[in-house]
Amino acid sequence: MREFGVGQSVPRYEDARLLRGLGRYTDDIQLAGLVHAVVLRSPHAHARLRAVDTAAAKAAPGVLAVLTGADADAAGMGTVQPMVPRQRRDGSPMVLPRYRVLALGKVARIGDPVALIVAETLTQAKDAAELVAVDYEPLPVTLGTATLTRPGSAAVWPEAPDNVSFVFALGDRAKTDAAFAAAPHIVKVENTISRVAGCALEPRGAIGSYDPVEDRYTVWATVQQPHQSQAQLAGEFLRVPPAKVRVIAPDVGGGFGVKGTGYVELGLVAWASRVVGRPVKWMSERSEAFLCDDQARDNVTSAELALDRDGKFLGFRVRTIANLGAYVGSAGPLPPTVNLGGLVGVYTIPACDVEVTAAFSNTVPTAAYRGAGRPEASFAIESAIDRAARELGIDRAELRRRNLIPPTAMPYKTALTFNFDSGDFPTGLAKALAAADWPGFAARRRAAAATGKLRGIGIAYAIEQAGAGLEETAEVRFDRSGFATLFSGSSPHGQGHETMYKQFAATFLGLDPANVRLVTGDTDQVFHGIGTFGSRSAAVGGAAMRLAAERIVVKARKLAAHMLEVAETDLAFEAGSFRVAGTDRTIALTEVAKASYRTFTLPRGFEPGLTERATFVPSAPTFPNGCHVCEAEIDPETGATAIVRYTVVDDVGRVVNPLMVKGQLHGGIAQGLGQVLLEEVRYDADGQLLTASFMDYAMPRAEDIPDIAIETNDVPSTTNPLGIKGAGEAGTVGALPAVMSAVVDALASAGVRHFDMPATPERVWRAIRTATAGPRA
Amino acid sequence: MYEFDYHKAKNVKDAVAIAKKQDEAKYLAGGMSLVPPMKLRLAKPGNLIDLNEVGELAGIKVDGKTVAVGAMTRHESVAESKDVKKAIPALAKLAGGIGDPQVRHRGTIGGSLANSDPAACYPTAVLGLGATIETDQRKIAADDFFTGLFETALKEGELITKVVFPVPDKACYIKFPNPASRFSIVGVFVSKKGNEVRCVVTGAGPCVFRVKGIEDALKKDFSPKAIENYKHPASGLNSDIHGSAEYRAHLITVLAKRAVAGAE
Incomplete structure (x- = not known):
């Protein structure tokens, strides 16, 4: 089974199904009596809701229900709650405006749900939605991350007159202030991290089905964390015990964090199903997705780096305003606060002081998106290092080299929450510079200049935290034919769980992948789970599967010893079989599994069957890291910018499937590059969404992505039994700072001193024009 | 989508007859611009x-002097036509x-011209080559x-049947695409054809337009240098999140x- 096991580039088993249109997504679920729901959304970014008249809509053909915020309150529907609590500067609890399933009293952002229309057909529901008469009284609109907390900005919520929901501080302010006071060099960067939309191929959707016999809800939905969605539906929306709610995530077409928890539509379809007595489906269209899916990033950060005369880092100070949007979403407080450790990077920075102010605006709420604060943190430190290198006249790679944490210092406690267990950063840097031919760049720049192009090279050494804290579960269940069904609390949305878990089964239990099936995403079938996010499934889910497999072997060994009439200690388990030490007598695990159901032949005290489950709780996070080097070419006449070369040397710990890791890196890098070059959510001054379709929101295409050279510098993690660190977000975490570094370097060669993403053509053209026109006066 | 009645036309005469009979009728060609807003x-x-x-609406005919493209000819057929590539x-x-690729296999030249999207590509070639648009009723100069x-000169129910392009001495189209939509x-x-020079712009105005300043300069000297100091006025040009009037x-x-x- 070695060729199907851990470490092999096993092609993805799920692709045969998914690529031929045989996937079973939420929208593919057919239920008897299924009816359709449409969410009527606010066309205003901020308005008082004076009246919602549903009479005409209710009388329209095929309409079964028209529900409003008042109905939701009357039905006792709850509100979205954030996953973690935070405080304001004075220690009082964070400001938490009521985040209802349907707006009541006012709407606070474009797309706020105002009514749910349920009808026999989707067309009837849409027709009726046009008949709902809503009386809006527009209110002042508050936008612009940098200015949200300034005096004079209109308050989004009266309970937060300064628009501040919470302030989060980390690090050692006194020590950092002292480091800065004594520092001969201080450099400062002011960066804007643009707002993006995490556009999964499959939009979001949900089907609610209420069973009056059991008084129980089933919700099929496009979610990444079915058990957490179950908890939220039960605890926050429906206010029933979790046992009354079953959530099923069927095939899910991309998530990236955007399909996390906190979406009111799950609560709406469940509630509506109880109201109309039929299963109710809501499926977002692409243009609705831009309004109803959480958006991401969007902060303004000021970062100061203190250095000594030799370029050694002495301290790092960061002040950030994070734009929460109109509400504190379920995952809203996470990106600005939980991954700040990446701010000190892979460097020996003795003192760090961070303060994040999270503020309201009349925009779509922000939440987690691939990296969830990690790319933002890496960008802050890496852009500050680039600036320091320029101001001090030191090569950017050399300045990094001088400050890298040496492998001999592992385990290493950083000044900002991260305690690195492993990693060889000097080797990673050296390999990346060699693979990217860093020394040869000057010649490539000259060649580009000869064709009228500005060429820049960028570098970033990113590190992130993955697989922290939360547990994951696994179960192995053999049936009486020896076939194994695996259950995992972590469910896929494109990552390749089926392939990975079959590889685990091949390595841990020697099972033929053809005789293994993976079940995920169903809270009735999987006893417990946390879910897929934060690059955690391989490390944490894999460790759980290994524990379950070990338990299988322990139990099976008892029966194998009985069958072979030897002592348990005489048996070695290898490649799927128990072998009597020193002989060629063996029995396959699958044969033992079959025998485990032959009740009357079992040894005394042996419980029939072969099923084990396990929950793994990581003792500490892992720290995937990687050095990214890329080159950008700018056409100064038009501002068109292309990434023409990309190299990454990555440490994702032990690799389960090199092919899938490459895929993760490719996709991750595409999303980092996409944010820098193409993607940006834009609102106009009235809070109307200008990028409401792919006609205006630019996604990266294959032609925008260069060939990506990937080399490895893997150092196994010591914090989980498999040595896995995680690969899901690594590409994006490194790409955002690396691509910006290249663009800024190219622009610097034309005299541009500061540039904020995105590097869209006109912005680049203007930056060059302003810089070249500047000194004339 | 709102409900509508669907009619399958057998030939041009049939199509025009249905259009005359029905209210709020639209011809469906490739559907690439009509179906998304529906x-x-x-x-x-x-x-x-x-x-x-x-069938009579599709196809390409090339003789020594002209390239005639039927209204229902897909973009991909024109792009791949050896005769067009040569002429x-x-x-x-x-x-x-x-x-x-998906759009090019569905979209048609007739559909593009009848729609006259301000950022479409085909209208530049039609105006830039001085083509003639033939309809079921008449011939219209580009x-x-x-x-x-x-908006176009087409009357209610009038159907484009083909477009006849005169073969120039040389020509070239350069597009700076919108990174999202890939329109211009x-x-x-x-x-350039003999002494006649045409320079046509799309994406910058309400519809395609000729740039006299550039045409005049190129008539004297058909070289990039001849127009390097030409400055187009920004006033009146399109402005949106992808490009200001000044940038355009x-x-x-x-x-x-x-x-x-690049002209060849």
Whole structure:
């Protein structure tokens, strides 16, 4: 089974199904009596809701229900709650405006749900939605991350007159202030991290089905964390015990964090199903997705780096305003606060002081998106290092080299929450510079200049935290034919769980992948789970599967010893079989599994069957890291910018499937590059969404992505039994700072001193024009 | 999408007859511009007349002096046509750069022209080569065809049957694509035939337009250098999140120079 096991580039088993249109997504679920729901959304970014008249809509053909915020309150529907609590500067609890399933009293952002229309057909529901008469009284609109907390900005919520929901501080302010006071060099960067939309191929959707016999809800939905969605539906929306709610995530077409928890539509379809007595489906269209899916990033950060005369880092100070949007979403407080450790990077920075102010605006709420604060943190430190290198006249790679944490210092406690267990950063840097031919760049720049192009090279050494804290579960269940069904609390949305878990089964239990099936995403079938996010499934889910497999072997060994009439200690388990030490007598695990159901032949005290489950709780996070080097070419006449070369040397710990890791890196890098070059959510001054379709929101295409050279510098993690660190977000975490570094370097060669993403053509053209026109006066 | 009645036309005569009879009728060619707004409920035709099985509307005929393209000819057919590539390589390249492969296999030249999207590619070739648009009723010179934003000289129910392009000495189309939609932020088509020079811009105005300043300069000297100091006025040009009027004005000169340099 070695060729199907851990470490092999096993092609993805799920692709045969998914690529031929045989996937079973939420929208593919057919239920008897299924009816359709449409969410009527606010066309205003901020308005008082004076009246919602549903009479005409209710009388329209095929309409079964028209529900409003008042109905939701009357039905006792709850509100979205954030996953973690935070405080304001004075220690009082964070400001938490009521985040209802349907707006009541006012709407606070474009797309706020105002009514749910349920009808026999989707067309009837849409027709009726046009008949709902809503009386809006527009209110002042508050936008612009940098200015949200300034005096004079209109308050989004009266309970937060300064628009501040919470302030989060980390690090050692006194020590950092002292480091800065004594520092001969201080450099400062002011960066804007643009707002993006995490556009999964499959939009979001949900089907609610209420069973009056059991008084129980089933919700099929496009979610990444079915058990957490179950908890939220039960605890926050429906206010029933979790046992009354079953959530099923069927095939899910991309998530990236955007399909996390906190979406009111799950609560709406469940509630509506109880109201109309039929299963109710809501499926977002692409243009609705831009309004109803959480958006991401969007902060303004000021970062100061203190250095000594030799370029050694002495301290790092960061002040950030994070734009929460109109509400504190379920995952809203996470990106600005939980991954700040990446701010000190892979460097020996003795003192760090961070303060994040999270503020309201009349925009779509922000939440987690691939990296969830990690790319933002890496960008802050890496852009500050680039600036320091320029101001001090030191090569950017050399300045990094001088400050890298040496492998001999592992385990290493950083000044900002991260305690690195492993990693060889000097080797990673050296390999990346060699693979990217860093020394040869000057010649490539000259060649580009000869064709009228500005060429820049960028570098970033990113590190992130993955697989922290939360547990994951696994179960192995053999049936009486020896076939194994695996259950995992972590469910896929494109990552390749089926392939990975079959590889685990091949390595841990020697099972033929053809005789293994993976079940995920169903809270009735999987006893417990946390879910897929934060690059955690391989490390944490894999460790759980290994524990379950070990338990299988322990139990099976008892029966194998009985069958072979030897002592348990005489048996070695290898490649799927128990072998009597020193002989060629063996029995396959699958044969033992079959025998485990032959009740009357079992040894005394042996419980029939072969099923084990396990929950793994990581003792500490892992720290995937990687050095990214890329080159950008700018056409100064038009501002068109292309990434023409990309190299990454990555440490994702032990690799389960090199092919899938490459895929993760490719996709991750595409999303980092996409944010820098193409993607940006834009609102106009009235809070109307200008990028409401792919006609205006630019996604990266294959032609925008260069060939990506990937080399490895893997150092196994010591914090989980498999040595896995995680690969899901690594590409994006490194790409955002690396691509910006290249663009800024190219622009610097034309005299541009500061540039904020995105590097869209006109912005680049203007930056060059302003810089070249500047000194004339 | 709102409900509508669907009619499958057998031939041009049939299509025109249905259009006369039905209210709020629209011809359905490739559907690449018509169907998306229908799906978003932004367009509400009561009747769709499907031209996709009208064989007489599709096809390419090239003789020594002209390239005639039937209204229902797909972009991909024009892009891949050996005859077009030989006679007017700029036209084949333009067609090969529209949208994406899916769009090019569905979209048609007739549909593009009748729609007259302000950022479409085909209108530049039609005006830039001085083509003639033939309909079920008459022949319309390109200079008279494009009249405004999504507006043309076509009358209610009038159906484009083919477009006849005169073969130029040389021509070239350069497009600076909108990174999201891949329509043009600005596209410039330049052609030379004897003493006549045409320079046509898309993406920058309500519909395609000729740039007299560039044409005059190129008549004297058909070289990029001849127009490098040309400055197009920004006033009146399109402005959106992808490009200000000033940027578009700048791109007109940049792309025109590149088109002249690339003309073949």
